[in-house]
Amino acid sequence: MTELVYQQIIADLKKRIFAGEFPSLHLPDERSLAEQYSVSRSSVKRALTRMASDGIIFKKRGAGTFINPLYLKNESVFNYEEGSNLGVSDNFQMNGQRPQIKVLNFEVIRPTEEIQRDLFLHPDDFVYKIDRLRLFDDKPFMIETGYIPIKILPSLSLKKIEGSIFNYVEQAFGQTVSKSFLSIFAEPSTKLDQQLLNLTPTEPVGVMEGIFFLNNGTPFEFSRMRLHYQYMKYNTFVSVSN
Amino acid sequence: MTELVYQQIIADLKKRIFAGEFPSLHLPDERSLAEQYSVSRSSVKRALTRMASDGIIFKKRGAGTFINPLYLKNESVFNYEEGSNLGVSDNFQMNGQRPQIKVLNFEVIRPTEEIQRDLFLHPDDFVYKIDRLRLFDDKPFMIETGYIPIKILPSLSLKKIEGSIFNYVEQAFGQTVSKSFLSIFAEPSTKLDQQLLNLTPTEPVGVMEGIFFLNNGTPFEFSRMRLHYQYMKYNTFVSVSN
DNA sequence: TAGTGGTCTAGACCACCGA
DNA sequence: CGGTGGTCTAGACCACTAG
Incomplete structure (x- = not known):
C-alpha cells in the first residue's frame, strides 16, 4: 500500500x-x-x-x-484513527442496521455568496442543493442539506444521491473525504424538524455544519445537518499546543 | 515571549x-x-x-x-488554538468580559464504578465532587460537575475551586491540562437547568462530558458540563489518516 | 553531566496540479 | 511543462530531565 x-x-x-x-x-x-x-x-x-x-x-x-x-x-x-472516510455511516455507529436515505429535494442553484466563499467558487459556478432525510432502522434521525459544486461532480444523479456520495466519489475518482471543518451546536427544534424527525416541541436538534474536503485539499461540500438529539453523539480527542 | x-x-x-x-x-x-x-x-x-x-x-x-x-x-x-490549556475560559470566547464561578457544592465521595473506570481508580480511592455554576458577564451559561481523585490534588479547597482548577494545577505542579476525550450531545433542559441557566422549557442544553488528562497522560478529571444552548458552539477540524 | 526530545538549516528528489 | 507542496537526509545546536 x-x-x-x-x-x-x-x-x-x-x-x-x-x-x-x-x-x-x-x-x-x-x-x-x-x-x-x-x-x-x-x-x-x-x-x-x-x-x-x-x-x-x-x-x-x-x-x-x-x-x-x-x-x-x-x-x-x-x-x-483507522477510518479512511468521514461519512455519516462511519461516524455514527449503525451496527449492522440498515441506513436508508430518502431524497427530499435535488436541484441545481446559484450559490449564495457565503457558499461561494466556503467552496472557493467563482460567481458563475453552480452547485447542487441536496436535501436528504437519513433513516436508521426505519427511524428518521437526520435532515441533511448539502451543497456540492457541479464542476467537481458533473455526473451526479438522483440515483447516486440515494446512496453515499462520499463512497461514490471514492470509487469514481479515488479521492477520499478526509478532512472536515465542523461547527457543532444545539437548537430548539423547528416545526419542520419536529415533523420529519418525530420530535416533540420540547425536544431539540443537534446541528453540525461545515465544510468537507477531499484528500487533495479541494473543498468538496458545504453541509448542514440537523440531528434528532438522541442520535447526536460526537466524540473528540483534543490535544493543544504541544 | x-x-x-x-x-x-x-x-x-x-x-x-x-x-x-x-x-x-x-x-x-x-x-x-x-x-x-x-x-x-x-x-x-x-x-x-x-x-x-x-x-x-x-x-x-x-x-x-x-x-x-x-x-x-x-x-x-x-x-x-491560542490557549495553552483546555479550560473553559480558554475554550469559550469571553472577550474582556468577566467569567465568574459560583460553587454550588463541594464534597468528597466514593466514586461510582463508571468514574472509577474512567479515571483508572482503585475501589478504595476517593474523589472530590465539585458542582459549579459558571457565569459570563453576570449571565449563567454552564453547570459543571467535576470529579477529581483526591490522590492527585490532596490539597484542594473551597477557595481554590472558586477559580480555575486547571490554572491551579499548572501553577502548583507545572502540569498543564492539554488533552481531553469529550462526548458532545444535546438534551432537553431539565427543571434544574431551566432554573439555573434561565431557559424556557423548549430550550435545550448542550452537554459535553468526558475526561481531561494532564500533560503526562494521567487522567485528571471526569467532567459533565451542561451549557445554555446559545453558548455551546464547538468547532472541530478533523483529519483522518493523511 | 549524560541523554533525551525540540528546533533549525541546506539541499535533494518526488508527486501532483493547472495552464 | 513549470511551480507547488511532500518526503527524506545529515548534521548542528539548544532545552530539559533525571540520576
Whole structure:
C-alpha cells in the first residue's frame, strides 16, 4: 500500500506496542529507532509526532517517549484513527442496521455568496442543493442539506444521491473525504424538524455544519445537518499546543 | 515571549490574514515565505503544517496553500488554538468580559464504578465532587460537575475551586491540562437547568462530558458540563489518516 | 553531566496540479 | 511543462530531565 517511511514506522511501532514489547511503556529513544529502522532521525520524529497527535504516545523532553496507557486499555476509543472516510455511516455507529436515505429535494442553484466563499467558487459556478432525510432502522434521525459544486461532480444523479456520495466519489475518482471543518451546536427544534424527525416541541436538534474536503485539499461540500438529539453523539480527542 | 521561528511565522501570518492581505485566500508559496522571513523552507513548512492541523489553512499539493474561509467567518470561535490549556475560559470566547464561578457544592465521595473506570481508580480511592455554576458577564451559561481523585490534588479547597482548577494545577505542579476525550450531545433542559441557566422549557442544553488528562497522560478529571444552548458552539477540524 | 526530545538549516528528489 | 507542496537526509545546536 503506502510505503512512506514514517508510515511504515508508525505501523511497525503500533504492532510492537500491542505485542507487549514495551512493558515499561517506555519507547526507545529517537536516535536508536533511527538506527534500528535505518532512517534519519527526522523520519522517526515525524512518525512519533503523528502518533502523539493521535494520542497513542506522549513525549517528555529530557525523559523519553511513553505509551499512553489508555491506548492499551481503551483501544476501542482510539479506533477512529483507522477510518479512511468521514461519512455519516462511519461516524455514527449503525451496527449492522440498515441506513436508508430518502431524497427530499435535488436541484441545481446559484450559490449564495457565503457558499461561494466556503467552496472557493467563482460567481458563475453552480452547485447542487441536496436535501436528504437519513433513516436508521426505519427511524428518521437526520435532515441533511448539502451543497456540492457541479464542476467537481458533473455526473451526479438522483440515483447516486440515494446512496453515499462520499463512497461514490471514492470509487469514481479515488479521492477520499478526509478532512472536515465542523461547527457543532444545539437548537430548539423547528416545526419542520419536529415533523420529519418525530420530535416533540420540547425536544431539540443537534446541528453540525461545515465544510468537507477531499484528500487533495479541494473543498468538496458545504453541509448542514440537523440531528434528532438522541442520535447526536460526537466524540473528540483534543490535544493543544504541544 | 516565545521566539521560536515557526511560532513567529504563525503569529505573523495570522496577523496578515486578518489584515486582509490575501483577498484571494491564496498564500505565498513556501519557498517565497522562507525567503521573506529569511528562514529555511522547513521552518515555514512546520508553521504551515501547524496552521493546517488547526484548520486555519489547507494545503493543496501542486496548487498552493489557501486560507480556510471558515476561519475568517468564525474568527472569535477559533480562539481555543491560542490557549495553552483546555479550560473553559480558554475554550469559550469571553472577550474582556468577566467569567465568574459560583460553587454550588463541594464534597468528597466514593466514586461510582463508571468514574472509577474512567479515571483508572482503585475501589478504595476517593474523589472530590465539585458542582459549579459558571457565569459570563453576570449571565449563567454552564453547570459543571467535576470529579477529581483526591490522590492527585490532596490539597484542594473551597477557595481554590472558586477559580480555575486547571490554572491551579499548572501553577502548583507545572502540569498543564492539554488533552481531553469529550462526548458532545444535546438534551432537553431539565427543571434544574431551566432554573439555573434561565431557559424556557423548549430550550435545550448542550452537554459535553468526558475526561481531561494532564500533560503526562494521567487522567485528571471526569467532567459533565451542561451549557445554555446559545453558548455551546464547538468547532472541530478533523483529519483522518493523511 | 549524560541523554533525551525540540528546533533549525541546506539541499535533494518526488508527486501532483493547472495552464 | 513549470511551480507547488511532500518526503527524506545529515548534521548542528539548544532545552530539559533525571540520576
